[in-house]
Every structure is written in C-alpha cells, then in structure tokens.
Amino acid sequence: MALSNIWIVTEPSNGSYTTTSLELLTHGRSFGATVSAITWGGNAALAAAAGEYGATTLYDVGDLGGALPGVPVASAIAALVASVGAPDAILIPNSYDGRDIAGRLSARLDRPVLTNVTDLVDDGGLATEHPIFGGSQTVKARFTGEGPGIYVIRAKSFAAESGGGTAASVVAAPSGDVGATGGAIIAATHVEERVGPKLEEAAVVVSGGRGLGEAEKYALIEETAKLLNGAAGASRAIVDAGWVPYSHQVGQTGKTVKPTVYIACGISGATQHMVGMKGSKNIVAINKDPDAPIFQIADFGIVGDVNKVLPALIAALKARA
Amino acid sequence: MNIVVCVKQIPDPAAPQSLDASHNLNRSGKLILDEADTYGVEMALQLVDKAGTGEVTVVSMGSAADVAGLRNALAMGAAKAVIVSDDALRGTDALGTAKVLAAVIKRESPDLVLAATESSDGYTGTTPVQIAELLGLPSITFAKSVAIDGTTVKVERQTESGFDEVTAPLPALVTVTAGVVEPRYASFKGIMAAKSKPLEVLSVADLSLADQIGPTGARQVITDVVTAESRSAGEKYIDEGDGAERIVGFLESIKVL
CATH class of the missing domain: 3.40.50.620 (HUPs)
Structure with missing residues (x-):
C-alpha cells in the first residue's frame, strides 16, 4: 500500500x-x-x-x-x-x-x-x-x-x-x-517566566536531581546553566518533591532534549530520565555514586559531590567570562 | 461525592523489566500499586473528606492472582475495589482497556473519575481520555491541583509554559500528575480494615466486551524488539578537587567553551 x-x-x-x-x-x-x-x-x-x-x-x-x-x-x-x-x-x-x-x-x-x-x-x-x-x-x-x-x-x-x-x-x-x-473550559492562563533559552531548544542543558540534597541547591543548577547560556532541567524525583516546576522535567513524562551537551548533576539515571536525554550529543555526569547508571551513558563522568564540583565549576566559568 | 480512581498493579519498576515471548510485559513477579496511582487515590480521599459525604472506589484491570496493590489502596482509605481479571484480557491495548474500565465505571456512576496521566509500565497515556470519551464525560488532563466547587471541578492544568485554570461541570474525568498531593502511608488500622473491605473480581463475560479485547481487539502488532544502539561509557574521573577543571577541559574539547 x-x-x-x-x-x-x-x-x-x-x-x-x-x-x-x-x-x-x-x-x-x-x-x-x-x-x-x-x-x-x-x-x-x-x-x-x-x-x-x-x-x-x-x-x-x-x-x-x-x-x-x-x-x-x-x-x-x-x-x-x-x-x-x-x-x-x-x-x-x-x-x-x-x-x-x-x-x-x-x-x-x-x-x-x-x-x-x-x-x-x-x-x-x-x-x-x-x-x-x-x-x-x-x-x-x-x-x-x-x-x-x-x-x-x-x-x-x-x-x-x-x-x-x-x-x-x-x-x-x-x-x-x-x-x-x-x-472543559480554560478560565485563565498563567505563564511561568523563565530566563534564557527554552529547555527543548538550548544547546546546553544542565539538570539537577536528588543528589543536590535540598531544594535551595537547585540555584547551583540555574547559575551553571546561565553561565553556559543553557537551560536548567530536572529529574522527575525533584519535580515530584516540589523543588522545581514540572516544566523543567526531562524524561519519559517530561521533555525530550537533544542538546550539544547535557550535564546531569546528582542524577542517578533512572530509565524514566534516560529516555528523555540519551539522544544528547555529549553527556557529562557528576554523581557521588561511581556505580550510578548515568555513568554507563556519560561521555565524561566526574565521581564526586555536586555541591563541591558545581561551585568550583561556577567559579571557573565566571573567571573566564 | 462518589469518586472512582483508576489504578493499575504493575511489576516493581525498580526490578529488572523484560518482555515475554509474545512481547507482553513480563508480569509474573510481585505486583505493586503503581506509585503514579497513589496520587489519585490520595486526591480522591481528600475530596470526599472535604465534601463530607460519599466514598472512593478503585477500579482496575489485570491479574487478580495478586491484589496487594488494591489492598494498599483500600488500606489508604478507599471503600471498595473492583478488578476485571480474565486470561482473555492478555494483550489488550489502551482502547480495549478503556472499554473495560468504562464499563465498570458506568456501573458506579461516580461524580468524578480520577486517573494518573499514564501508567509507569506501559505509559501509553491515552486510556483515561478514551474512558472519558466512551462515557461521554469532559476531561481535564495533567492536573497539578484539583478542587470541587459545587457541581464544578476546578483544575490547575500543567502546560508547556506554566499552567491553565480549567473548569468542567461534574461528572468529569481528571488525570493527576505526581505531586498533586502527598500520598499518605496506610496506617496499621487502615491495613487491618482493608482486609474486610469489598474487593470484587469481574470477568469479561460480566461486561459483554468479548470481541473488543485481547490481542485481536488491539489491531496492532509488535513485529520485533531489538536492542537499541547503546551509548558507551566514556572517561570517568574521581573528583580530587579538579573535577570542575576537568569538566571545563571537556567542554572546551567539544567547543562549547
């Protein structure tokens, strides 16, 4: 046919x-x-x-x-x-x-x-x-x-x-x-302003997960993303926990992204998440657990605490600016 | 306020998943209540509480050999459970599932039907809306908050750029995102009470849907399952204070910096 x-x-x-x-x-x-x-x-x-x-x-x-x-x-x-x-x-x-x-x-x-x-x-x-x-x-x-x-x-x-x-x-x-x-009728529309490029279109995506430890630390993700002219993403775990809005979620139930580089910070790599980002050209992972599944697909991995690596990365990026 | 919540018992997503010879998900192990469904159950319990009258019924389709997941919903506070369980249902697609669940929901004539946006195993994500269409109900998907105001349901619905306030007259169907409410843990008292709550098991014959379910009714076939092109692990370093510097080096090598 x-x-x-x-x-x-x-x-x-x-x-x-x-x-x-x-x-x-x-x-x-x-x-x-x-x-x-x-x-x-x-x-x-x-x-x-x-x-x-x-x-x-x-x-x-x-x-x-x-x-x-x-x-x-x-x-x-x-x-x-x-x-x-x-x-x-x-x-x-x-x-x-x-x-x-x-x-x-x-x-x-x-x-x-x-x-x-x-x-x-x-x-x-x-x-x-x-x-x-x-x-x-x-x-x-x-x-x-x-x-x-x-x-x-x-x-x-x-x-x-x-x-x-x-x-x-x-x-x-x-x-x-x-x-x-x-x-079903729409009574009102609310747009949550976000700065910088859209998550689906950004060449650089910096995403945070449970490894950040607490909601306040998501600011590190946003700052790193901003310095790289990228967008800030998130795992389902921290969206469910209410740290960030659903519109930040990357994965099966969230957005699919294929940036030039995806930087996964404190994300272990649940299958739910991987399906939304494994098409990225380059993947960088930072995680405390050397056996985290995310390292199996990362081109470049750092085994370490995101709360130490990210502040250092932010400082290094600022020094270059 | 009578509310039906659609729930699914699924293989533990934390355990390794596989397909059987007929390309159906292997469900031979222990089944649990899909975590995505616990939000709907909790939302329903809170809405009935607020209304001060009515009850929550959970409906499901799948094997009734293990009903621990349904008992869990009853232990959380649902009044009763109905599961359609039949070997003839093996291989039923999303639309067939919707027909089965719609037939069960119709018997309950609820004011509100709640479901997750999608199951955590099959994640087709169309069954709830198909149910709404079959029952002639309005639907609001991707709710991040749900409230009842008289005979109207008011929902904050997730959008690509934020959220919309959406209303619909009852009866209606609403799908809830994870995070709409914090699901309660079943109390010891709840677990004990759940043991004597009604749990009805129905067959396909009870619903007169024989030709519309199973692999024949699905009208789609899996022709092959192949291993996807896999990415291989690249370089990995233990951070010794030089992690950030190494990342900068990598970003330079791929010309992002």
Whole structure:
C-alpha cells in the first residue's frame, strides 16, 4: 500500500506551530504523499507556515472558544473522516493537548493508537519504533486493522526543515456539537517566566536531581546553566518533591532534549530520565555514586559531590567570562 | 461525592523489566500499586473528606492472582475495589482497556473519575481520555491541583509554559500528575480494615466486551524488539578537587567553551 494521504495535527504557537508539529510536517512530506495539516484558530500566517513545511491543505477547526483542544479537534477530525474519507495515517505530536486529541479521536473512530513513536518508516505500510525500558530496547510495531492509524510521535524524532512551499489552502473543519464532553473550559492562563533559552531548544542543558540534597541547591543548577547560556532541567524525583516546576522535567513524562551537551548533576539515571536525554550529543555526569547508571551513558563522568564540583565549576566559568 | 480512581498493579519498576515471548510485559513477579496511582487515590480521599459525604472506589484491570496493590489502596482509605481479571484480557491495548474500565465505571456512576496521566509500565497515556470519551464525560488532563466547587471541578492544568485554570461541570474525568498531593502511608488500622473491605473480581463475560479485547481487539502488532544502539561509557574521573577543571577541559574539547 503506497501512502497517498497523511493528516498531521499541528498545534498553533506564537503565530506558527510548535517545533514538534513542524518536525511531523517535515517527516510527513518525505513519504511523497499528500500532506494536510489540521489546526485551530487558523489565519494567514498559519496557512503560510503549514505550506512552507509541506502541507497543501490546512483544515481549520476555528476558534475553540476557550475549550481545551482535545474534544473539539478530535470531533472535527472524526467529521472530516466521515465527509472526505480516512487518510492512511494521522500523526499527532506527543504533547499535553496532542495526547488529549489522540485519546478522544481513538475512542470516536474506534481505532487504536500507537504512542511514544520515535520513528515512522514506509515499508509498504507504516512501521513504527518505540523506545522501552529507558531506551535500552526498541519495539517495532504496526497496525493490523482497518485505518486510519493514529500515531502519537515524540518530540525531536525528526528534524524540522522548511520545504519552501507556498501557503496551504484553508478549509474550514468545524467540530460540530460535542455535547457534555466539551465542558472543559480554560478560565485563565498563567505563564511561568523563565530566563534564557527554552529547555527543548538550548544547546546546553544542565539538570539537577536528588543528589543536590535540598531544594535551595537547585540555584547551583540555574547559575551553571546561565553561565553556559543553557537551560536548567530536572529529574522527575525533584519535580515530584516540589523543588522545581514540572516544566523543567526531562524524561519519559517530561521533555525530550537533544542538546550539544547535557550535564546531569546528582542524577542517578533512572530509565524514566534516560529516555528523555540519551539522544544528547555529549553527556557529562557528576554523581557521588561511581556505580550510578548515568555513568554507563556519560561521555565524561566526574565521581564526586555536586555541591563541591558545581561551585568550583561556577567559579571557573565566571573567571573566564 | 462518589469518586472512582483508576489504578493499575504493575511489576516493581525498580526490578529488572523484560518482555515475554509474545512481547507482553513480563508480569509474573510481585505486583505493586503503581506509585503514579497513589496520587489519585490520595486526591480522591481528600475530596470526599472535604465534601463530607460519599466514598472512593478503585477500579482496575489485570491479574487478580495478586491484589496487594488494591489492598494498599483500600488500606489508604478507599471503600471498595473492583478488578476485571480474565486470561482473555492478555494483550489488550489502551482502547480495549478503556472499554473495560468504562464499563465498570458506568456501573458506579461516580461524580468524578480520577486517573494518573499514564501508567509507569506501559505509559501509553491515552486510556483515561478514551474512558472519558466512551462515557461521554469532559476531561481535564495533567492536573497539578484539583478542587470541587459545587457541581464544578476546578483544575490547575500543567502546560508547556506554566499552567491553565480549567473548569468542567461534574461528572468529569481528571488525570493527576505526581505531586498533586502527598500520598499518605496506610496506617496499621487502615491495613487491618482493608482486609474486610469489598474487593470484587469481574470477568469479561460480566461486561459483554468479548470481541473488543485481547490481542485481536488491539489491531496492532509488535513485529520485533531489538536492542537499541547503546551509548558507551566514556572517561570517568574521581573528583580530587579538579573535577570542575576537568569538566571545563571537556567542554572546551567539544567547543562549547
């Protein structure tokens, strides 16, 4: 079965789309199929961005009226399947809203969903790859039943590259009546300001874990990150403990990062964490325990106390500035 | 305020994990209550407490050969547990699981359904929202706080850049992140009380879902499992006061400095 039609959910963000959305568009157009993007709150800038990255059509669900996107967007996609026919595949970014859309759509279409996809290959159908056990093994899978297959794809599985295409033609794709399911409404939005580059985009990521000993010591992570013009990350353990907000979390349930260098400070290397950072170009680890699993994947390891090494590193970096 | 919490008994994540010959997770060892689910149980107990009326029911799917995890939830304070346990369920996917749990939850007609954002073993992360869709409920995922105000649930929902205040009318489904509340440890009294609390075991036949579950219902197949390209350990030094200096040297060598 050659692929002829692919739909990609593209999440609007600051006048364009989230990076993961652009990654999916880029990968989608590599199959030589017709690519359509599905978004909400569409406008000329979004049509241009969708076209630039390879979509010929932009289905616009329209203004969501403050509703969480999961229900209305899934409802709109289900309506499209009914009106124009099912595509071969529906690709959705693995994000908070992307997962909502995928779950809702799966139940509406009565089609299964493959999540945590990190590669998608056309071998006459679509074969997927999924990391398991902290990325130490890779599961290869595929759908066996009737389409469309719903694929939820992790950030940074592919590179985002402009294809130089012209603006996509916009087609309205209303959600229709969603009844009681659409009752979740955003009453207010809070943005937690962070300085410096975004965690997912920074060339340098400095992350802290339990080995810091106490919440106050996270300041060492932030200062080191700042001196390296990088972003500060965290293990799930210290996010759960309330030391830092969830938006700092790197790992399976947090963000996936692939910086030039990842500096893991006082992080033992739980599989949960490794899957979010093992794609980094270089990994530096500082940990008291010489047998910590993080050292098995670190290019450069220091067996020592982060509370001694980091202040010294900060001083050394300041001396160079 | 009656609350259902979806919970899962999983192999201890601290122990080595493996897949069996059919590429299903090996669950032959001891099973524990997924830690991610303890937050939902605790949240539910606190919300029922605050409402002053109602009870917490935990629902689950999986082997009932070992129910220590469910007893743990009962010991924390849940009133009863229901588990759907059937050999025919082996190989069921997320949507099939959602159908099974939705069928059980429907019998309870709760005001609120709580679940973790994802399990710590399969981490598909779609089952709760699939349940909400099957039950026709609104859902709010990734809650970092949950409060009930009359017939409305108010949630602080995690976003990429901070959080949103989101509301939904009850009944609704909410998924909670770890850290939404601090789960209590079961007291001795709680553990003793849990032994006599109702724990109902249902089969697939009790729910009339036979063709939608198991590997046939999953409509997806694992074609292969391979060892991922592994990174190898590089240089490692014991810090003798020169650790920072060595790191600077490494950062220079990769041209970050």
